[in-house]
Amino acid sequence: MFGSMPASLVLLGTALVGAVLFRIFYNLFFHPLAKFPGPWYCAISSLPISIISVLRIEPQWLQSLVKKYGTDKPIRISSTMLLFPKPSTLKEIYWEPALNQKAGLYGTGILGPPHLFTTLDGDNHRALRKALGGPQWSIGSLKNHWESRIDDQVQLFIEKMTERAEKRDEVVLCDKVAEFAADIMTMLSFSQPWGFVKNSRDERGILKSWRQGLDFFGFAGRSKFCQNYLIHLPGLSAVLLPKTTDEGGMGWLINQAINQVADREVLIKEKGFHGKPDFMQHCLEARMNGEPLSQTQKVAHVTLLIQAGADTTGTGLGSTLRFLVLHEEKRKRAQAEIEAADRAGKLSTPVQYEEVREHLPYFVACIKESLRLNPPATNLFARVTPKDGFRLDGHYIPPGVDITSNAYVVQRDPELYAPDPDAFRPERWLEDKDLANTMEASSFVFGMGPRVCLGKDIAIMELYKLLPEIIRRFDIKLIEEGRFVVAGGVGYNRGFKAKLTRRA
Numbered sequence: 001m002f003g004s005m006p007a008s009l010v011l012l013g014t015a016l017v018g019a020v021l022f023r024i025f026y027n028l029f030f031h032p033l034a035k036f037p038g039p040w041y042c043a044i045s046s047l048p049i050s051i052i053s054v055l056r057i058e059p060q061w062l063q064s065l066v067k068k069y070g071t072d073k074p075i076r077i078s079s080t081m082l083l084f085p086k087p088s089t090l091k092e093i094y095w096e097p098a099l100n101q102k103a104g105l106y107g108t109g110i111l112g113p114p115h116l117f118t119t120l121d122g123d124n125h126r127a128l129r130k131a132l133g134g135p136q137w138s139i140g141s142l143k144n145h146w147e148s149r150i151d152d153q154v155q156l157f158i159e160k161m162t163e164r165a166e167k168r169d170e171v172v173l174c175d176k177v178a179e180f181a182a183d184i185m186t187m188l189s190f191s192q193p194w195g196f197v198k199n200s201r202d203e204r205g206i207l208k209s210w211r212q213g214l215d216f217f218g219f220a221g222r223s224k225f226c227q228n229y230l231i232h233l234p235g236l237s238a239v240l241l242p243k244t245t246d247e248g249g250m251g252w253l254i255n256q257a258i259n260q261v262a263d264r265e266v267l268i269k270e271k272g273f274h275g276k277p278d279f280m281q282h283c284l285e286a287r288m289n290g291e292p293l294s295q296t297q298k299v300a301h302v303t304l305l306i307q308a309g310a311d312t313t314g315t316g317l318g319s320t321l322r323f324l325v326l327h328e329e330k331r332k333r334a335q336a337e338i339e340a341a342d343r344a345g346k347l348s349t350p351v352q353y354e355e356v357r358e359h360l361p362y363f364v365a366c367i368k369e370s371l372r373l374n375p376p377a378t379n380l381f382a383r384v385t386p387k388d389g390f391r392l393d394g395h396y397i398p399p400g401v402d403i404t405s406n407a408y409v410v411q412r413d414p415e416l417y418a419p420d421p422d423a424f425r426p427e428r429w430l431e432d433k434d435l436a437n438t439m440e441a442s443s444f445v446f447g448m449g450p451r452v453c454l455g456k457d458i459a460i461m462e463l464y465k466l467l468p469e470i471i472r473r474f475d476i477k478l479i480e481e482g483r484f485v486v487a488g489g490v491g492y493n494r495g496f497k498a499k500l501t502r503r504a
């Protein structure tokens, strides 16, 4: 069979096959993680979880592993990665300073030059977060500086939906709310919304382009071979990644960020900036060790906000609406709560964040329950164990191991959410205060610890303001349920179609 092949090729082939077999044998039986439970095919390499991510079944698959192997021990989900499925280990991992080194999963370069989210080293991240975090992200500051501007967008959204209702149009609701969230992010970054709501479309295909990149993002982040070798092949990233010359999508977004940062800097130099500070201004004024951010860092962060905060919040909005439409009894209760508060004169138009917090506890519970079941960022948020290894939940984990938890898994924990972890039951957040506090502390929707989501309060403000206003103004008739899709660890909703009717 090998008769016509040169002997050197045969030798090379044999050596390669031998090396692969040796690696498989080693990973299965002699690797320091061999003692942990998990499917054999995952122990061999990182390729299976990369494929599972591309097949878009990762959360359900992780959940099936938990059902099979239980929650007592971490589960080996790739040759070098352990999943900690117990909610109680979240704090142990994500608040631990020794575990603040992010895994290579984040460092592929696919999201552009390093920013807060993709800075791997814990110390570098701390310095960057100190420069870019701050009180402007807190709910108090958001209420003062941004709530009225979000109100304008809510009003515009309701007007647009009223027009569609009058025409008896079918509306892909999950897309419309994602467009709302995208507009809020562009407004926050550049002061002016980019017209997603006004024009009722995905401006420049930004959301579409984001979603198109997710499978590659998920595969490259999970596959060690891709991270270590493929992604560095000369010319490959130029082919695969968005370009600033693109007419739309992520490439166009980056180009806009470059231009707008440059224009703002000229304005500051010539006349000074006298507007209300937006995130771009915040990036320009930020100082790290007394020095301004580099030009690349400024652009990367303005872009990050839209990458991190548009479709994630859009997913939270779409999922909550879908759960409410599918569960008539819950929706009626939420509607009755709004009507009672309205009759008592407790709600403004549009509703204010504080009014929802104080007067619509059931609605708030619906949002929490929806984020629990459909966490928009249910990624593998892996950290790396330090050089001496680390003891976690009673287990010694050797050095250099990727350890992660997962929102979809911990938020369906069979004990904490017993007896119905998979059911949409907002009441669970209102029945027992202690239990609700534990569930709150075990929520991984926005991450945890020093790298917790920077825009958590903004996302919550958007959810609290737009959703009750929609349920208050419209009856929603389901046309198509659509699907909650998780691609590359990021969730979005597809094809949730409905007909709206204006309520009296």
Ligand code: HEM
Pocket (backbone or CB within 6 Å): 116, 117, 118, 129, 304, 305, 308, 309, 310, 312, 313, 316, 375, 376, 377, 381, 444, 445, 446, 447, 448, 450, 451, 452, 453, 454, 455, 456, 458, 459
């Ligand atoms: C429902 C909506 C959202 C969800 C579910 C979500 C989820 C998350 C999660 C899980 C992380 C932590 C990831 C990790 O540990 O590596 C994160 C980080 C981040 N998020 Fe969000 N996010 C949402 C909305 C937003 C919004 C609206 C913004 C912007 C205003 C935003 C900006 C960021 C940034 C900048 C980071 C990186 C923080 C850091 O590493 O210091 N997110 N988000």
